Amino acid sequence: MLRGDIEGADFERYVEDAVGLTTLDRALNWARSQTVFPMTFGLACCAIEMMSIVNARYDVARFGSEAFRASPRQADLLILSGRVSIKMAPVIRRIYDQMLEPKWVIAMGACSSSGGVFSNYAVVQGADKFLPIDVHVPGCPPRPEALMYGLIKLQRKIKGNPDDGWRVRYGAHGTEEYPYGAAGAPPDVDLQKLIAERKKQLGNGRPPGSILSQATTAGARHA
Numbered sequence: 291m292l293r294g295d296i297e298g299a300d301f302e303r304y305v306e307d308a309v310g311l312t313t314l315d316r317a318l319n320w321a322r323s324q325t326v327f328p329m330t331f332g333l334a335c336c337a338i339e340m341m342s343i344v345n346a347r348y349d350v351a352r353f354g355s356e357a358f359r360a361s362p363r364q365a366d367l368l369i370l371s372g373r374v375s376i377k378m379a380p381v382i383r384r385i386y387d388q389m390l391e392p393k394w395v396i397a398m399g400a401c402s403s404s405g406g407v408f409s410n411y412a413v414v415q416g417a418d419k420f421l422p423i424d425v426h427v428p429g430c431p432p433r434p435e436a437l438m439y440g441l442i443k444l445q446r447k448i449k450g451n452p453d454d455g456w457r458v459r460y461g462a463h464g465t466e467e468y469p470y471g472a473a474g475a476p477p478d479v480d481l482q483k484l485i486a487e488r489k490k491q492l493g494n495g496r497p498p499g500s501i502l503s504q505a506t507t508a509g510a511r512h513a
């Protein structure tokens with residue numbers, strides 16, 4: 291187009307249609323949202339549904355997430371696909387810690403979100419007890435479409451501001467860790483005083499009213 295080919299309102303409309311303005315952050319977040327690489331990782335029955343999202347029927351490649359990575363260094367999404375046993379929790383946390391920032395977690399299924407039907411001592415009753423979870427996908431198991439919907443939700447979230455720490459993303463103010471005695475730290479507690487008071491209440495280390503405590507008191511009366 292040569293200068294003077296269009297002018298006035300036509301020129302303004304042409305510029306509006308042809309030129310896009312954004313910030314570097316928004317462009318970066320948009321790019322990140324289209325290339326979320328999940329960790330190759332499965333926990334239980336939900337993992338079978340998770341695996342199926344890469345097949346031709348569901349084709350998660352449409353959303354840029356078909357490249358499951360075998361190293362936490364190359365993945366930025368952890369899909370908790372199944373129940374989390376107490377023994378596995380530290381392993382999962384280690385994998386999460388090895389992933390580079392920014393990173394996200396989807397809790398897939400009732401088990402990872404809340405323990406599901408496994409209300410017992412061996413299963414973590416909700417993975418958010420030891421990990422920040424970005425999206426919960428309900429179901430037992432959730433269908434692949436549900437997981438993909440969760441992924442789309444996550445993409446929308448990433449386009450927001452993923453560089454905010456998880457405390458900002460979850461509004462978890464007041465959970466910050468302070469160096470002992472630092473400004474802003476919770477008021478100091480006199481532990482020694484508390485222990486002394488508790489010992490006094492317990493009566494020489496034994497709960498008042500316990501068989502041992504009564505026997506000792508009775509013995510003292512006879513002496």
Ligand code: SF4
Nearest residue numbers: 335372399401430431
């Ligand atoms: S939510 Fe259902 S399908 Fe998923 S791990 Fe638990 S029991 Fe298995």
